[in-house]
Amino acid sequence: MGFNIAIDGPAGAGKSTIAKKIAGKLGFIYVDTGAMYRAIGLYLLRAGVPYDDAQAVEDAIREIQISIAYQNGEQQVLLNGENVSAQIRTEEVGNMASKTSQYPAVRVKLLELQRQLAASADVLMDGRDIGTCILPNADLKIYLTADPRVRAKRRYLELTEKGISCNIEEIEKDIIERDLRDTTREVAPLKKAEDAVEVDTSHLTIEEVVDTITAMVQSRRG
Ligand code: DC
Secondary structure (H helix, E strand, O other): OOOEEEEEOOOOOOHHHHHHHHHHHHOOEEEEHHHHHHHHHHHHHHHOOOOOOHHHHHHHHOOOOEEEEEEOOEEEEEEOOEEOOOHHHOHHHHHHHHHHOOOHHHHHHHHHHHHHHHHHOOEEEEEOOHHHHHOOOOOEEEEEEOOHHHHHHHHHHHHHHOOOOOOHHHHHHHHHHHHHHHHHOOOOOOOOOOOOEEEEOOOOOHHHHHHHHHHHHHHHHO
16 A cells, blocks of 8 residues: 545646646656546547436446556546547536536546555545545545636636637636536535645645645655
8 A cells, every 4th residue: 555645626726737746756656537537528528428418428437448547657548548638638528527527427437446546556646536535544635725716817827828718707707617516516526625734825836835745745754
């Protein structure tokens, strides 16, 4: 059993950027569970399955095989053997993932894969329910948050840097809607685990957050 770090929090709080840096510094394997939900979302979009048809989603899930590989230390997500790591990064896929991750059949599909990955090595896993549900015995749990306005601004800068034109008000509205869906769903909603340390990144730089969490890991590892 390796050392397990769980990082949960809402969309845009900086989880993946920060998690990747900490994992690199400490030599941990980074597992991005959102990418797995996104791969399922992509499959459902491609197959034209409506997100609100629970039965159709459940049926489609049986046709899906998700696996993970690492290329130069970067996680790749495979959907029925196809590497879809680039295709899952759109807002459309993120929203579909958020809408369909409420279904128990979707969550059960990914639970074992996530637990197996954590059992095999020193792992830093990020998502929504890692500290509360997937790894309740994680050695360190972090709940990463930031103001919706700050998160929208970060997302806006990220997209415009990539040359994608977007509207900051729309992004903020989207973020607030996604937070509401992710925190109010019945199964494994996003919430801070009782024993998680909350880190608000609104007014911190990436390096400050990385250093704070790295210090926590080092003190718990002794
Ligand atoms: O972190 P992300 O934006 O890539 O995640 C996309 C969606 O997937 C998110 O809005 C909710 C869902 N998700 C989840 O339900 N549980 C997780 N552990 C990770 C993501």
